[in-house]
Amino acid sequence: xxxxxxxxxxxxxxxxxxxxxxxxxxxxxxxxxxxxxxxxxxxxxxxxxxxxxxxxxxxxxxxxxxxxxxxxxxxxxxxxxxxxxxxxxxxxxxxxxxxxxxxxxxxxxxxxxxxxxxxxxxxxxxxxxxxxxxxxxxxxxxxxxxxxxxxxxxxxxxxxxxxxxxxxxxxxxxxxxxxxxxxxxxxxxxxxxxxxxxxxxxxxxxxxxxxxxxxxxxxxxxxxxxxxxxxxxxxxxxxxxxxxxxxxxxxxxxxxxxxxxxxxxxxxxxxxxxxxxxxxxxxxxxxxxxxxxxxxxxxxxxxxxxxxxxxxxxxxxxxxxxxxxxxxxxxxxxxxxxxxxxxxxxxxxxxxxxxxxxxx
Amino acid sequence: xxxxxxxxxxxxxxxxxxxxxxxxxxxxxxxxxxxxxxxxxxxxxxxxxxxxxxxxxxxxxxxxxxxxxxxxxxxxxxxxxxxxxxxxxxxxxxxxxxxxxxxxxxxxxxxxxxxxxxxxxxxxxxxxxxxxxxxxxxxxxxxxxxxxxxxxxxxxxxxxxxxxxxxxxxxxxxxxxxxxxxxxxx
Numbered sequence: 001x002x003x004x005x006x007x008x009x010x011x012x013x014x015x016x017x018x019x020x021x022x023x024x025x026x027x028x029x030x031x032x033x034x035x036x037x038x039x040x041x042x043x044x045x046x047x048x049x050x051x052x053x054x055x056x057x058x059x060x061x062x063x064x065x066x067x068x069x070x071x072x073x074x075x076x077x078x079x080x081x082x083x084x085x086x087x088x089x090x091x092x093x094x095x096x097x098x099x100x101x102x103x104x105x106x107x108x109x110x111x112x113x114x115x116x117x118x119x120x121x122x123x124x125x126x127x128x129x130x131x132x133x134x135x136x137x138x139x140x141x142x143x144x145x146x147x148x149x150x151x152x153x154x155x156x157x158x159x160x161x162x163x164x165x166x167x168x169x170x171x172x173x174x175x176x177x178x179x180x181x182x183x184x185x186x187x188x189x190x191x192x193x194x195x196x197x198x199x200x201x202x203x204x205x206x207x208x209x210x211x212x213x214x215x216x217x218x219x220x221x222x223x224x225x226x227x228x229x230x231x232x233x234x235x236x237x238x239x240x241x242x243x244x245x246x247x248x249x250x251x252x253x254x255x256x257x258x259x260x261x262x263x264x265x266x267x268x269x270x271x272x273x274x275x276x277x278x279x280x281x282x283x284x285x286x287x288x289x290x291x292x293x294x295x296x297x298x299x300x301x302x303x304x305x306x307x308x309x310x311x312x313x314x315x316x317x318x319x320x321x322x323x324x325x326x327x328x329x330x331x332x333x334x335x336x337x338x339x340x341x342x343x344x345x346x347x348x349x350x351x352x353x354x355x356x357x358x359x360x
Numbered sequence: 361x362x363x364x365x366x367x368x369x370x371x372x373x374x375x376x377x378x379x380x381x382x383x384x385x386x387x388x389x390x391x392x393x394x395x396x397x398x399x400x401x402x403x404x405x406x407x408x409x410x411x412x413x414x415x416x417x418x419x420x421x422x423x424x425x426x427x428x429x430x431x432x433x434x435x436x437x438x439x440x441x442x443x444x445x446x447x448x449x450x451x452x453x454x455x456x457x458x459x460x461x462x463x464x465x466x467x468x469x470x471x472x473x474x475x476x477x478x479x480x481x482x483x484x485x486x487x488x489x490x491x492x493x494x495x496x497x498x499x500x501x502x503x504x505x506x507x508x509x510x511x512x513x514x515x516x517x518x519x520x521x522x523x524x525x526x527x528x529x530x531x532x533x534x535x536x537x538x539x540x541x542x543x544x545x546x
Contacts, residue, residue: 213513214513217516217517217520220520221520221523224520224524225523233489234489235489235492235493235496238493238496238500239496241500241523242496242499242500242503244523245500245503245504245519245522245523245526246503248523248526248527248530249503249526251530252402252526255530255533255537256395256399256402256533258533258537259533259540260391260394260398
């Protein structure tokens with residue numbers, strides 16, 4: 001059992017990514033039974049630790065050499081473990097052997113503590129990169145745990161009963177850990193390290209609120225963008241949004257050009273001498289039945305202005321009469337397809353030059 | 361967010377103001393010049409109709425006020441507190457630039473570190489999806505004015521806002537075009 005443990009541990013050392021997380025796990029494993037150094041707990045912990053670590057066995061182990069270094073310690077520990085494990089079977093037997101085992105347990109605790117310290121340190125060093133806030137807390141908790149373990153090493157007699165009570169607590173934590181591995185959010189990782197539930201809740205809340213907000217916005221967008229509500233998946237939705245924005249921008253562009261032609265046709269000089277009262281009337285019209293009323297409002301005064309204009313206007317008016325439907329057609333067809341500037345340049349020349357020649 | 365009709369009203373008011381300014385300032389214009397002027401005034405009007413509270417409108421105003429001629433139009437459209445708004449928008453733009461630069465630096469350093477650390481990995485489906493989303497986000501950032509310096513969340517919000525006002529703009533423009541057409545046919 002211990003060999004496995006050691007091997008795993010060394011292999012963890014080699015894989016920098018897993019290191020932090022496993023370190024955290026170790027920390028949490030040991031933090032939960034706070035008085036835990038009775039022979040049974042130590043055995044249990046070792047066992048569970050193995051289980052927790054066994055996921056990482058697949059890493060390429062240059063660990064063998066290091067295992068060899070610790071081989072002596074391992075063999076000793078192995079012997080001791082073989083004596084410790086059967087003790088789990090019954091409480092009475094363990095009591096009988098307790099005096100014999102106490103020393104061994106203390107030694108075990110020592111070497112374990114060393115390892116744990118290494119682990120927590122590594123874990124901390126990783127976590128400091130992730131979140132400076134949690135750093136202090138994790139340090140505190142780990143220190144506390146170490147202290148507790150040291151003090152409780154002396155009073156192992158008292159704790160043999162407690163260990164059995166705390167078993168369910170431990171299982172509870174394991175469940176939490178499973179959750180954390182499922183979702184990759186940072187906050188939930190931190191929850192392993194920091195035992196303060198308030199802090200965890202706080203961060204979870206923040207994450208939750210942010211997610212809610214984003215999903216709400218995306219819902220709005222789906223309502224806004226046509227044909228977006230059928231698509232699931234972020235990439236497809238973004239595609240749709242991009243298309244829509246582009247088509248809108250092109251529409252604006254085309255309307256711009258269309259307008260500029262129209263306004264040029266109406267009158268080059270008096271373009272926007274629309275008085276304020278007209279503007280206000282337009283505003284009043286804006287709220288109800290926008291297009292028709294605006295046109296009637298604008299039409300009257302501008303039409304009056306239109307009359308006194310001379311040749312230029314009439315000429316251009318003719319042009320526009322010819323080319324307006326064409327333009328309209330183009331507008332409807334090519335708005336979402338190609339960049340309007342290019343075709344409009346050419347079409348501008350057409351409208352300006354050819355009909356003019358025709359007129360002459 | 362404003363209701364669409366009031367947004368349209370606001371936009372039309374400002375736009376007409378801008379067009380008047382354009383008309384007064386220069387007598388003779390080619391079609392392209394006219395188009396440019398209309399576009400500029402429409403942009404600025406749209407931005408100021410959103411009262412410069414969103415970053416896309418601020419970016420638009422800042423971009424417009426870079427140029428000397430268009431600066432005049434911006435001043436006229438924005439009216440009384442134009443200086444204040446302009447200053448704020450330009451400030452935010454420069455701030456965005458700084459943010460952008462720092463982001464670039466960060467990305468560069470990150471890339472270098474990554475190259476050292478990670479050996480070529482198996483390309484997973486999730487990573488492909490992530491890359492797709494990233495690409496599209498970048499395209500969207502280019503489309504929305506001032507989008508280069510937004511994070512994902514604010515980008516979605518700004519895009520929402522931008523789409524609403526673009527729609528309003530298109531509607532108003534179409535109405536005006538229709539009106540002029542109507543006028544022409546009479």
